[in-house]
Amino acid sequence: MRPLRADARDNRERILTAAEDVFGRSPNASTDEVAKLAEVGIATVFRHFPTKVELLEAVLTQRLERLRDRALELADSDDAGPAFFGFFSQVVAESASKLAIAEALSASGTVAGDEAKAAGQGMREAFGALLDRAQQAGAVRRDAAFPEVYALLVGASRGATATGLESDARDRMLALLYDGLRAGAGS
Amino acid sequence: MRPLRADARDNRERILTAAEDVFGRSPNASTDEVAKLAEVGIATVFRHFPTKVELLEAVLTQRLERLRDRALELADSDDAGPAFFGFFSQVVAESASKLAIAEALSASGTVAGDEAKAAGQGMREAFGALLDRAQQAGAVRRDAAFPEVYALLVGASRGATATGLESDARDRMLALLYDGLRAGAGS
DNA sequence: GAATATAAGGAGTTGCGACTCCGTTTACAA
């Protein structure tokens, strides 16, 4: 398959950006709205993404890959504790303003499309690596296993978004959470 | 306005039950599905709930009132700590199997209908009272304010549901959370 | 600067789901 024509590549990009914006605001917006915002005909949207689900998955995949990349960058930092907590905070802070990230996070467990599934897997692995390193470094208690920590990440994102938490309340919420996650807190 | 005829009252009940079931499984199911499950004509559904939104709000209201009642019962118990944590655990455990409760919780902040709004308010107040008493009793740290604790309740519910947490992982997640909430944990 | 494959666009078409109309049935009262 040959490379896309320049205008096509361009439009594809614009559509993805528009979709991220539109679906970020209201997850079941119509495809027309995306086309309008991207300043493109409806047919063009469907040529690039034959089905609405595929468009949604493309947006999702993009978000998940971005999160994974950030986690991978942080994994190189030499301070494992701050890397873990910093990533956690960043994810939660962003989902407060961008509804779609929270959706994406929770959808990452139960998604049909292969690409999106792989992206979710990659992101969870990168986050798992951050967790491991933080535990090795003694910053996070060892008895906190991945599933529950990941559930807390997803949950904190959704909870903050859903209740419309102000940023200072969000920080206090995270502080409570982190106290529970730190080594030596519990039994 | 006169009392409903016996069959009408009956059908109304059946419709609500069916709706709770159907929307609990998939929140954007069609009204037809509800009618089918309730073994009732579509017109009957719309006679009782003139609009789909009103039906959804009725389900929501019912759930919220049930939660409030449980919180009020527990508020009478003499042990404030277990009352608070017990309620918290119960809510999270139920949303794991009943998607709609989690939806209801997060929607309770941003709902149009007056009845549903009042139910949400009532439930939050009852939960707030549990929190207060637990703090008075020294079971929960005093610097945990209502907004962030409520966000954690909503978040834990959604996180557990969204990631499909097994019940033992769910308990471990809650244990982490509770360690953070307990008095003396942090600064 | 033509020729041509590739892409754009917007007016359809189709299907589904919310909601209505009206003839039939049924609870309740006298």
Place this chain on the structure above:
DNA sequence: TTGTAAACGGAGTCGCAACTCCTTATATTC
């Protein structure tokens, strides 16, 4: 029991949103 207001049911209607067809425009290649 019978009269009647109340309620039922399901075959419509209507609108919206996903997806297609086909004519027109434009990158790219020589």
